[in-house]
Amino acid sequence: DADVTQTPRNRITKTGKRIMLECSQTKGHDRMYWYRQDPGLGLRLIYYSFDVKDINKGEISDGYSVSRQAQAKFSLSLESAIPNQTALYFCATSSGGVETQYFGPGTRLLVL
Amino acid sequence: AQSVTQLDSHVSVSEGTPVLLRCNYSSSYSPSLFWYVQHPNKGLQLLLKYTSAATLVKGINGFEAEFKKSETSFHLTKPSAHMSDAAEYFCVVINQAGTALIFGKGTTLSVSS
Numbered sequence: 001d002a003d004v005t006q007t008p009r010n011r012i013t014k015t016g017k018r019i020m021l022e023c024s025q026t027k028g029h030d031r032m033y034w035y036r037q038d039p040g041l042g043l044r045l046i047y048y049s050f051d052v053k054d055i056n057k058g059e060i061s062d063g064y065s066v067s068r069q070a071q072a073k074f075s076l077s078l079e080s081a082i083p084n085q086t087a088l089y090f091c092a093t094s095s096g097g098v099e100t101q102y103f104g105p106g107t108r109l110l111v112l
Numbered sequence: 113a114q115s116v117t118q119l120d121s122h123v124s125v126s127e128g129t130p131v132l133l134r135c136n137y138s139s140s141y142s143p144s145l146f147w148y149v150q151h152p153n154k155g156l157q158l159l160l161k162y163t164s165a166a167t168l169v170k171g172i173n174g175f176e177a178e179f180k181k182s183e184t185s186f187h188l189t190k191p192s193a194h195m196s197d198a199a200e201y202f203c204v205v206i207n208q209a210g211t212a213l214i215f216g217k218g219t220t221l222s223v224s225s
Contacts (some may be wrong), residue, residue, distance in 0.1 A: 004155070010187060031210075040121065042215040043156075058212060061209075090155060098206060098213055099144060099163070103155030 003027045003102075004104035012110045013081050021107050031094045032074040033101065036087040041106030045088065049074055060069045063079050076105060081111045114139045116186075116203045117157065118216040126224050129166070131175075131190040133219045134201030138184065146188045146204040147177055162186065173197070198223045 004025045013019050024034065031050050035043040035058075045058030046081060047066040055066060067075045078085055088108050094100040119134040149161040160171025167179040173196075177186055177188045188201060203216040 030222060040217055042217040044215070045212050048212060058210070092156075097147065099161055100158050101156075103157070105153075105155050110211065 004091060004093055004102055006089075006104040006107050006111065007056050008107060009094045009105065010108045012112065014112050015082055017063075019078045019109070021077070021089055021091075021109070023074045023104060025072050025091075025102075027093055027095070027102060028071075029093035029095040030071065031096075031098070032068065033092040033094075034064075035090045035092065036060065036085075037090060038087050046076065046089075047104070048068055078111075083111045084092045085109065086111045113189045114205045114207055114214055116145070116205050116216040118201075118203050118219050120219050121217070122220045122222070124222040124224065125194055128192050130190070131193045131197065131221065132199060133148075133201050133220075133221065135186045135188065135206065135216060137186055137203075137205055138185050140208070141204065142181075144206045145179065147186075147188050148174070148202045148204055148215075150200045150202065151160040152199070158189070159201070175180075175219065193221075195222045195223050195225065197221060 003009045007022045008026045034046040037043045049068045090106050091104040095103045117136045144163045145159045148156045149159045150156045160169045162169045162179045170176045175190045182186045200218045204213050
């Protein structure tokens with residue numbers, strides 16, 4: 001089984017809809033991250049959490065919110081989706097530091 | 113602020129020839145630098161990291177990178193490309209607070225037979 005899983009893997013939604021992307025990990029890591037990837041822009045950090053009670057905004061948090069339900073679960077929500085949130089979203093985990101991060105397979109989101 | 117610039121968006125090589133992916137960094141102090149690789153339809157994987165020890169860093173799958181402070185560069189090399197090396201490669205630096213990774217825009221490596 002994969003250490004970092006993301007659900008769904010693909011999602012199509014409409015403008016204005018609320019959507020949640022979920023991430024679970026079995027690595028026992030304390031730190032979790034959400035990134036978005038756009039062609040030609042690399043990965044940009046949306047939110048990160050160093051433990052269940054610690055949530056921090058990243059470079060591009062506007063329009064997104066997160067919830068750390070447990071050490072192993074970190075969800076990303078789009079309260080009212082818009083077309084420019086169409087992207088590939090990655091969850092990642094790390095332990096003790098930020099250097100070595102383990103990435104999930106990604107969720108491809110299309111907002112119409 | 114810390115940043116990295118990948119000088120090529122796309123590099124094409126033939127199988128068996130050397131690979132060079134270029135990365136320059138900007139940092140007000142000695143940075144921690146990394147290369148991550150993303151194979152098609154996969155998540156990212158750490159390839160190698162520099163954290164102020166040896167300036168020549170060896171990674172997985174025969175890749176290595178050399179930290180050159182005088183040139184503010186951290187180029188990724190491999191002596192002989194393999195078809196399985198075709199992927200997107202990201203040069204990465206840690207932010208000043210040490211709380212997050214900052215990714216370059218990526219270089220797509222194509223390998224032809």
